[in-house]
Amino acid sequence: MKIGLYPGCSLEGSSREYAESLRAIAPHLGLELEEIEGWNCCGASSAHQLDHTLSLALPARILAQAEKQKFPELLVPCAACYNRLASTKKDLANDASTRDKVTDLINMPYTGVTSVQNILEVLNLVLTPDVQKKIPAAFPHKVVCYYGCLLVRPASVVHAEKMEDPMQMDDLMKRIGATPLDWGMKTECCGASLSITRTDIVGKLCGNILEDATMRGAEAIIVACPMCHSNLDMRRKEIERVTGKKFSIPIVYITQAIGMALGLDAKSLGLHRHFVEVSVHGKNKVQQNVSSPSMAAVS
Amino acid sequence: MSVSIDFGGDSLAGWIQHKSGISVQRCYQCGKCSAGCPASSDMDFAPSVLLRLLQLQNAESDQKVLSSYSIWLCLTCHTCSARCPMEVDLPKVMDVLRAESLRHKLVNKRAKDIVAFHKSFIDTIRNFGRLWEVGLVADYKLRTRHFWQDVVVAPVMLKKGKLSLIPLFHKKFVSRIFSGLRNREERA
Numbered sequence A: 001m002k003i004g005l006y007p008g009c010s011l012e013g014s015s016r017e018y019a020e021s022l023r024a025i026a027p028h029l030g031l032e033l034e035e036i037e038g039w040n041c042c043g044a045s046s047a048h049q050l051d052h053t054l055s056l057a058l059p060a061r062i063l064a065q066a067e068k069q070k071f072p073e074l075l076v077p078c079a080a081c082y083n084r085l086a087s088t089k090k091d092l093a094n095d096a097s098t099r100d101k102v103t104d105l106i107n108m109p110y111t112g113v114t115s116v117q118n119i120l121e122v123l124n125l126v127l128t129p130d131v132q133k134k135i136p137a138a139f140p141h142k143v144v145c146y147y148g149c150l151l152v153r154p155a156s157v158v159h160a161e162k163m164e165d166p167m168q169m170d171d172l173m174k175r176i177g178a179t180p181l182d183w184g185m186k187t188e189c190c191g192a193s194l195s196i197t198r199t200d201i202v203g204k205l206c207g208n209i210l211e212d213a214t215m216r217g218a219e220a221i222i223v224a225c226p227m228c229h230s231n232l233d234m235r236r237k238e239i240e241r242v243t244g245k246k247f248s249i250p251i252v253y254i255t256q257a258i259g260m261a262l263g264l265d266a267k268s269l270g271l272h273r274h275f276v277e278v279s280v281h282g283k284n285k286v287q288q289n290v291s292s293p294s295m296a297a298v299s
Numbered sequence B: 001m002s003v004s005i006d007f008g009g010d011s012l013a014g015w016i017q018h019k020s021g022i023s024v025q026r027c028y029q030c031g032k033c034s035a036g037c038p039a040s041s042d043m044d045f046a047p048s049v050l051l052r053l054l055q056l057q058n059a060e061s062d063q064k065v066l067s068s069y070s071i072w073l074c075l076t077c078h079t080c081s082a083r084c085p086m087e088v089d090l091p092k093v094m095d096v097l098r099a100e101s102l103r104h105k106l107v108n109k110r111a112k113d114i115v116a117f118h119k120s121f122i123d124t125i126r127n128f129g130r131l132w133e134v135g136l137v138a139d140y141k142l143r144t145r146h147f148w149q150d151v152v153v154a155p156v157m158l159k160k161g162k163l164s165l166i167p168l169f170h171k172k173f174v175s176r177i178f179s180g181l182r183n184r185e186e187r188a
């Protein structure tokens, strides 16, 4: 299956292991990724908070570019970008005057033909029984799946089946032989847009997530959003300072988990880039320990 | 607290209805939004309280709303609207409130850093077309003088290959959008 790809800034910067692992597993899943040319940032929550027109124009330019390259489908792995693109698409479809204003700003034709897809939708299509045969129970770990907000809300933009208890990621985990556990924080917000300005709030919210996951006996938290990942992984010291507790549970991108199940090496999946170490031993044993040497060096 | 703010001869509630089609009068104060809101314990007014203030439709409560810290703490996580029995689209109300708070220069003092961060973010996109994390943090630090923030994670990020010290320039992809927006503001 050939599909357009909008990587977004995080996947080229602080979350590059998400991109690396996606590109590493793609050929094994029969997925051919074609990157969108000359893409710009979607504006994320900042444009949304300060400037409504800008928050539509930036994603609209990306969508228009996808149309220009004739992509029927565009994969947007970053949950934040996905949400911005999908909600812009909805707003432009529902309101002709906004659409005229925005297409005038970007100076590109836009019809809205490209379908915007998140990582769970695409993986659901390509992780077929045939692919599964290659990976019988190769990732035998107890995990919890963390969806956060942007993959499930709002209902008018995202088509998640059960908003309070989504199962798409849990289902994908079962297909690679993992045991997804029931837990209470699946769709709780981690506080991402306050990550730099109110790190204390992020520490508190993330602490609740790590605590519940640990209490349920999960070996890893599976995520599909670069912002959830950086909050739960890179901000670990901060979380521990705010909550006064230690957490050793690693945060693993869904693409990395699939890569491990396929037997790909840790380096190609970017596992070495995490703050909280994910070490893979023998038959894909996920080991949990905080990468204390590097963390200690800066604290 | 007697400064009257003009919303085209209407109350702030009327203005919200006009801008977004949302009627704050639909809210019957069950409090479900505030109960599930991840930021409410740090807010000065919980989300349902903000709605109550709006329902009063007087100048004093309108001013309280626009100068509240809450509207800047809202994470747009949509937990409230997903659970609201009256389908009040609170995140969209927050969008209108932030725009009005900026327009009438009523931004809460404690929210200065949050606004500065979003401005730095937009500046980074204006200058580079894409987010460049080092540039964003530097811009934010200059704006707020919080030089100490985030020095803890940066060296590790660098070591793990998560930061680029040199930006790539993709400015040309967004220059039309930004110059178009500027022209529009000048015309307005």
Ligand code: SF4
Pocket (backbone or CB within 6 Å): A008, A009, A010, A011, A040, A041, A042, A043, A044, A045, A078, A080, A081, B131
């Ligand atoms: S959401 Fe984040 S990663 Fe995605 S384009 Fe916007 S800034 Fe870049």
Ligand code: SF4
Pocket (backbone or CB within 6 Å): A079, A147, A148, A149, A150, A151, A188, A189, A190, A191, A192, A193, A225, A227, A228, B075, B077
């Ligand atoms: S969980 Fe965190 S990163 Fe994910 S959407 Fe909510 S705030 Fe954003």
Ligand code: SF4
Pocket (backbone or CB within 6 Å): B026, B027, B028, B029, B030, B031, B032, B033, B034, B047, B048, B051, B080, B083, B084, B085, B086, B087, B088, B090
């Ligand atoms: S949940 Fe809805 S009805 Fe209940 S208080 Fe909040 S906005 Fe009002």
Ligand code: SF4
Pocket (backbone or CB within 6 Å): B033, B036, B037, B038, B039, B040, B047, B073, B074, B075, B076, B077, B078, B079, B080, B081, B090, B091
């Ligand atoms: S969208 Fe804003 S007000 Fe609603 S629950 Fe999330 S943080 Fe609270």
